[in-house]
Amino acid sequence: SQQGEEDPQALSIQEGENATMNCSYKTSINNLQWYRQNSGRGLVHLILIRSNEREKHSGRLRVTLDTSKKSSSLLITASRAADTASYFCAPSGGSYIPTFGRGTSLIVHP
Amino acid sequence: KAGVTQTPRYLIKTRGQQVTLSCSPISGHRSVSWYQQTPGQGLQFLFEYFSETQRNKGNFPGRFSGRQFSNSRSEMNVSTLELGDSALYLCASSLFPTIGTDTQYFGPGTRLTVL
Numbered sequence: 001s002q003q004g005e006e007d008p009q010a011l012s013i014q015e016g017e018n019a020t021m022n023c024s025y026k027t028s029i030n031n032l033q034w035y036r037q038n039s040g041r042g043l044v045h046l047i048l049i050r051s052n053e054r055e056k057h058s059g060r061l062r063v064t065l066d067t068s069k070k071s072s073s074l075l076i077t078a079s080r081a082a083d084t085a086s087y088f089c090a091p092s093g094g095s096y097i098p099t100f101g102r103g104t105s106l107i108v109h110p
Numbered sequence: 111k112a113g114v115t116q117t118p119r120y121l122i123k124t125r126g127q128q129v130t131l132s133c134s135p136i137s138g139h140r141s142v143s144w145y146q147q148t149p150g151q152g153l154q155f156l157f158e159y160f161s162e163t164q165r166n167k168g169n170f171p172g173r174f175s176g177r178q179f180s181n182s183r184s185e186m187n188v189s190t191l192e193l194g195d196s197a198l199y200l201c202a203s204s205l206f207p208t209i210g211t212d213t214q215y216f217g218p219g220t221r222l223t224v225l
Contacts, residue, residue, distance in 0.1 A: 033213070042114070042200055042216035043153075088153065100145075100153035 004032070004072075004089040004101040012107045019076040021104040023089030026070065033090045034063060034074050037103070043088065046074070081110045112137065114203050114217035122223045128189040131220045135182050135203030142184040143214060144176060147198040156199075159184055160207040188222075196224045 004023045013019055023032070031050045035043040047063045049056045049072065056063045062075040072091075076083055086103040115134045123129050135142050144156040155168040159178035176186040182203075188195055198221050202214035 035216075040198065040219070040221070042218045043202075043214075045213045045215065048213060099155060102152040 003099045004091045006087065006089055006101045006104040008104060009102070010105045010107075012109065013079060015079060015081055015108055015110050017079055017108075019079050019083070019106055019108070021074050021087055021106070023072045023074070023091070023101065024070060025072075025089075025091040027093055029067070029091045029093050031092050032065060032072050033092070034061075034072075035088045035090065035100075037086045037088065039085075046087075076106075079106075079108045081108050084108045114201060114215055116199075116201050116217040116220050118220060119218065120221045120223075122225060123191050124225050125191055125193060127191050128187065129191060129222060130185055130187045131199055131201075131222070133184045133186075133201030133203075133217060135184070135201075136215055139203035139205050139215070140182050141204045141207045141212070142178055142182065143202045143204075144184070144186050145200040145202065146170075147200060147219070148194075148196070153200070156186065158207065165207055191224045193224050195222065197222060 004025045007022045029051055033048045034046040036046055037043045047058050049063050049065045060077045065072045084107050086105050088100045088103045090100045117132045141160045143158040145153050147153045157176050158166040162178045173189045178184045198219045200219045201217045204212040204214045206212045
């Protein structure tokens with residue numbers, strides 16, 4: 001298994017701005033998933049991107065994957081106060097076990 | 111459909127005791143995974159069960175064990191509790207085993223405090 005590492009660890013923006021967080025990993029993957037966690041609660045699945053995909057959209061979310069750089073990014077456009085949460089990436093390799101990083105803590109100020 | 115449920119939501123134990131946590135997956139889901147989340151170590155994979163069989167196990171000591179019943183409900187047990195076991199324990203279910211790259215649906219977690 002391998003662990004994703006999110007960057008930055010913390011991000012503070014104003015409502016309406018875009019938020020970008022990045023994820024790096026070390027070995028080849030089959031897919032990468034992004035999750036959101038509101039304070040002290042369970043994780044909510046956002047997007048799954050497969051290794052043969054480069055970009056995926058879901059509402060205000062845009063995820064990119066660059067397997068040559070072993071990195072992914074999550075862009076949240078026109079952020080809202082309700083987007084305040086921690087965001088985790090989970091790359092899955094040969095064993096397919098999603099292994100989570102420590103997350104990016106996003107605060108969106110109203 | 112009801113989501114993943116975990117019981118109890120909060121638990122306080124003392125060192126040396128043992129604890130059992132329960133997870134009921136989404137109806138029809140046969141895969142259940144367990145995770146431990148702490149501020150220091152982040153979110154770490156404990157184990158995964160599918161059709162009552164443990165399919166994958168994370169790097170945790172033997173004090174951590176689990177099982178899955180025929181109705182897909184799962185329990186995890188921690189024996190001889192240590193202070194470092196204080197954490198949020200998350201359960202996730204999916205239709206197929208994670209080896210199928212299926213989306214996992216998480217429960218709200220059980221907050222365990224060891225005194």
